Amino acid sequence: MNTKAEQTKGTSGADIGKLVLAVLVLAAGIVGYTYLGNTGASSPVRLITILLAVIVAVAIAAFTGPGRRARHFMAESQFEMRKVVWPTRDETIKTTGVIMVVVVVLSILLGLIDLFLKSVVLDWLLKLGS
Known part of the structure; x- marks a missing residue:
């Protein structure tokens, strides 16, 4: 068994609020992308809108408990990949x-x-x- 195994705790109210905010930002980006498509805006502007929304949503979600666990998992995965002999x-x-x-x-x-x-x-x- 892994000595680093931790007991996972429930998600706090602040984390839930941050995750909801991230989903709302992402939804706003999708709505903005669609709205700009209906108004005839250029494709680069629409692309920047959706990319910006995704980046902001991921940044918000990264500072929640599940986001920290995901970042830790990614760091551990990279560490393990260095051990692989190809x-x-x-x-x-x-x-x-x-x-x-x-x-x-x-x-x-x-x-x-x-x-x-x-x-x-x-x-x-x-x-x-x-």
């Missing part, structure tokens, strides 16, 4: 080659089994019945 190009090419050979061999094997079973069913069993 295969070299040569290892990847060799492994891909082995997989391709195995797929071809198994395909041939399954095709032969299918031909054998087809001949058994169609030639022997159906002819015995007639």
Whole structure:
């Protein structure tokens, strides 16, 4: 078990208020994007409107309890990704080659089994019945 495991607490009222505010800002950005589209505003202005709303909403949500937990999770994930040993190009090419050979061999094997079973069913069993 992880020694850093923490007991998660309920979301506080302030956090809920911040999350509601973030959703409202995002909704306002979507409404502004739609409104600007109906008034004939240029595409860059509409794009800036929605991007600004998303950035502000994420910034507000980042300072809540769930936002802090998400930031902590992302930091831990980046730390763990540094520990991963990725295969070299040569290892990847060799492994891909082995997989391709195995797929071809198994395909041939399954095709032969299918031909054998087809001949058994169609030639022997159906002819015995007639």
